[in-house]
Amino acid sequence: MALNPNPWPPRTRRISLGDVNIVIPTLNEEKAIGLVLEELFSIGVKPEQVIVVDGHSTDRTREIASSKGVRVILQEGKGKADAIKTVLRYIDKPYTLVMDGDYTYPAYEIPKLVEKASRGFDEVIGARVNGRENIPLLNRLGNWIITKVFNILFGTNLRDVCSGMYLVNTRILREAPIESRGFSVEVDIAAKVASLTGRITEVPISYRKRIGEKKLRIIHGLYIVKDLVRLAWRYNPASLIFILGAVLTIPGIVIDSWVLLELLLYGIKRHVWATLGTLLTLTGLLSLALSIIAVYLKRFEYRLNQKLAIIHDMLEELESRLRSKS
Ligand SMILES: Nc1nc2c(ncn2[C@@H]2O[C@H](COP(=O)(O)OP(=O)(O)OP(=O)(O)O)[C@@H](O)[C@H]2O)c(=O)[nH]1
Ligand SMILES: [Mg+2]
Structure with missing residues (x-):
């Protein structure tokens, strides 16, 4: 991305x-x-x-x-x-x-x-x-x-x-x-x-x-x-939120996979670990989703800035034309 x-x-x-x-x-x-x-x-x-x-x-x-x-x-x-x-x-x-x-x-x-x-x-x-x-x-x-x-x-x-x-x-x-x-x-x-x-x-x-x-x-x-x-x-919170998301999601998925494997293979239930893993995964996924929204907002800001720059240049040109006429 x-x-x-x-x-x-x-x-x-x-x-x-x-x-x-x-x-x-x-x-x-x-x-x-x-x-x-x-x-x-x-x-x-x-x-x-x-x-x-x-x-x-x-x-x-x-x-x-x-x-x-x-x-x-x-x-x-x-x-x-x-x-x-x-x-x-x-x-x-x-x-x-x-x-x-x-x-x-x-x-x-x-x-x-x-x-x-x-x-x-x-x-x-x-x-x-x-x-x-x-x-x-x-x-x-x-x-x-x-x-x-x-x-x-x-x-x-x-x-x-x-x-x-x-x-x-x-x-x-x-x-x-x-x-x-x-x-x-x-x-x-x-x-x-x-x-x-x-x-x-x-x-x-x-x-x-x-x-x-x-x-x-x-x-x-x-x-x-x-x-x-x-x-x-x-200026660019998307990148930090994305990194946070990745950092939380990876251990979350690892913990969840281990808990699931133990449950399926040996029937051991690890409630605390399961909760922790799920929390990490969900927070991580939420951060990743937020970073995607932030990227779209950034794109919107670029477009807006570009339009403002065009208006600014047009006004400058108009001003210099008016000045050269008067
Ligand atoms: N006005 C002002 N200029 C400063 C100040 N500190 C450093 N400078 C100037 O900023 C420029 C960069 O500083 P340098 O010491 O050359 O630092 P640098 O270029 O990042 O690192 P080296 O040249 O590798 O040591 C130089 O022209 C310094 O004289 C300051 O506090 N005020
Ligand atoms: Mg220098």
């Missing part, structure tokens, strides 16, 4: 680099931020498109970024997720590209993401395929586990949901609040897109060795897994 079916093909829409805000969260990245910005300018990004959202760095990060002519804002709250929440108010382009400020994600990969988004996707993740050796081994393992769990819970087929470079439709980004904290922001946004429209994909990109000191710790990986389950409950 497909837990996250999207019956609608993506709608194409021409997007150029000029339609994109580049958002760079930074925390003490003085060694890298200058290089990151210079590289962005070299591919044709204009300084006014770039927003550096800083987490109160104690080094020269903000000073260096300001000297390059980009917008620099101080984040509210703490952590990377709060930084993205803060920057939402400043975004003025229809698409938002988020990338780290540590020079790991090459700017020359951005056009690939923009081109893919033109084919109607609401999120395009830059999957770190080349240069994987530059991701620390423990992070690689953590990313792999998180991506697998994400794929099971949200019915996607992603390779690198934790990538720090992704392009998102700004409207969808604003649609539901980001509730996760810190480094869970990537899975939070991906969960939102996967469940609201299902139009999420990846393009392979290269990844370089980090300049400067890393901020991600092992404990953050555990927080991300916890957030994943919470997000699945919020």
